Amino acid sequence: MIVTCGEAVVDFLPEPDADGRPLFRPVLGGSLYNVALGLGRLGVPAAYFWELSTDPFGTWLASELEASGASLAHTTRGDRPSTLAFVDLSGDEPHFQIIDAGQTMSTLDPAGLGPLPPSARLFHTGSAILALEPGGTAIERFVHETAKTVPVSLDFNVRPPSIRDLDGYKARLDRLVGSATIVKASAADLAVLEPDMEPDAILARWRTQGVPLGIVTLGGGGAIAATADHWIRLPAETVTLKDPVGAGDAFMTGLFARLWERNALDRTALGALGEADLTDAIAYAQKVAGFVCRHAGAVFPWRADLEANDPTAAAPGD
Incomplete structure (x- = not known):
């Protein structure tokens, strides 16, 4: 089972009306929520390790996760309001104005959720929660402890509005890289964190640090x-x-799905992965990401959508 730990967010996407006035349509999102949901749709055993609200948005998030085949057995429910985000799509990258009235993102300590399921084969985290306190410190502590027995995956997924202490945040990410089995960042992430370094240099540094699999996505430039x-x-x-x-998030979902099929989620198996299998895993990750890019909001494919090889096929609920 792949366990994801991190925020669930209801994104409000701008959709101008006939007169050009902005309207906002709610869609489900949140980086770690997305990956759990996406894995479930691809038939990969997944569990969501976080707290969801009992309010109507939280109930919607929980029902869609369950309908997608992901486990809620390790998801707690609470009365704090759901996290919301208004999305600005005017630039090259989406900009999220997050409203976390219940402070779930900034205060949740995963250690309080109970132990990971015994069947956990990968623990995946990252995104805005790592820049927020005191939750970021709690999650870092949990990751280092978890990494002693379960491989850890880290997706930087930098959210600049959440960063209050850039140097401290960068130091945290560097420490987490030291515990991770899989590390992924986008070129946009690295432009915030290391604007004077090329993506290839960052990837080479991770390699020197002993990361078994490092990935940098380059948007229209592909991936390394x-x-x-x-x-x-x-x-x-x-x-x-x-x-x-x-x-x-879709890229990580596709990557995990392929590595799960090849039983290649731990350090030893990743070290033995051949170039052809590595290339296939990255290509499949790009295919899942491509599907999501063709739809408004984080609409994740079911396995049948990808097998049909139909770029216009929409997941249920689109």
């Missing part, structure tokens, strides 16, 4: 990935872009 023995660069899929919301 490295293990101890292989370094690959793949061009981007050609897609008719609707919006990029959830694309990075």
